[in-house]
Amino acid sequence: MAPPTTTFSWSDSAYTTPAPAPARSAGIFSEIEIRDILIAWFALGVAFFLAQTGAVFNSSIITSNARIIYPILGTDYKVTASQVFLIALFSVGPGFVLHELSHKFVAEHYGFWAEFRMWPVGLVIALATSVLGFIFAAPGATYISGTNISESENGVISIAGPLTNVGVGLVFLPIFLLGSGDWKVLGFVGLYINMFLATFNLLPIMPLDGAKVFRWSKVRWATIFVPLVVLILILLSF
Numbered sequence: 484m485a486p487p488t489t490t491f492s493w494s495d496s497a498y499t500t501p502a503p504a505p506a507r508s509a510g511i512f513s514e515i516e517i518r519d520i521l522i523a524w525f526a527l528g529v530a531f532f533l534a535q536t537g538a539v540f541n542s543s544i545i546t547s548n549a550r551i552i553y554p555i556l557g558t559d560y561k562v563t564a565s566q567v568f569l570i571a572l573f574s575v576g577p578g579f580v581l582h583e584l585s586h587k588f589v590a591e592h593y594g595f596w597a598e599f600r601m602w603p604v605g606l607v608i609a610l611a612t613s614v615l616g617f618i619f620a621a622p623g624a625t626y627i628s629g630t631n632i633s634e635s636e637n638g639v640i641s642i643a644g645p646l647t648n649v650g651v652g653l654v655f656l657p658i659f660l661l662g663s664g665d666w667k668v669l670g671f672v673g674l675y676i677n678m679f680l681a682t683f684n685l686l687p688i689m690p691l692d693g694a695k696v697f698r699w700s701k702v703r704w705a706t707i708f709v710p711l712v713v714l715i716l717i718l719l720s721f
Contacts, residue, residue: 519601523622531571574673595629638699652677
């Protein structure tokens with residue numbers, strides 16, 4: 484089934500080129516979609532690992548599996564390079580995958596076509612910036628198409644991703660508050676990354692989710708965005 488044409492798409496503009504052709508299997512996801520999600524998930528895990536360890540400039544961190552001081556939580560929390568990589572995968576992964584799937588499932592709930600596609604250039608940018616100690620993550624997007632998509636439907640589809648990140652972050656909160664050692668690190672990273680992803684994606688700048696939510700309802704946008712900014716500032720104070 485080819486995606487239908489649209490006059491008001493999730494990207495807030497009419498398609499000038501065809502949306503990615505779906506490759507549906509008998510299940511919920513196509514094989515291409517599963518492949519792209521897994522590649523983007525792994526690439527983001529590597530990017531966060533490189534940003535945290537600086538392994539590109541100090542390869543001995545990997546070969547010797549030396550203990551690394553986790554900067555945000557202080558000198559009491561030291562983890563190995565392999566542990567940092569696992570923490571990156573299991574904190575970034577749920578936030579990224581569930582964010583995109585929430586867009587997909589909400590769009591399909593409204594009866595629209597929706598599939599995730601990775602953006603190879605965005606993955607390269609994420610890996611390149613991670614070498615500098617920060618990450619500009621734009622691994623891909625959920626392409627959504629359908630006829631007569633209303634502004635409110637567009638807003639709900641868009642806000643679903645950031646709200647999912649908030650929910651995933653709250654799952655990590657008790658792990659951070661009650662855990663110790665590696666578990667505390669995992670809890671903090673999972674909490675921080677998901678709240679950061681929610682905040683970043685709610686910036687009212689196209690093509691981010693926040694631009695579509697802001698256009699739909701400035702009150703709803705501010706109600707979620709402002710507390711998230713305050714929370715991020717609190718987390719950065721640790």
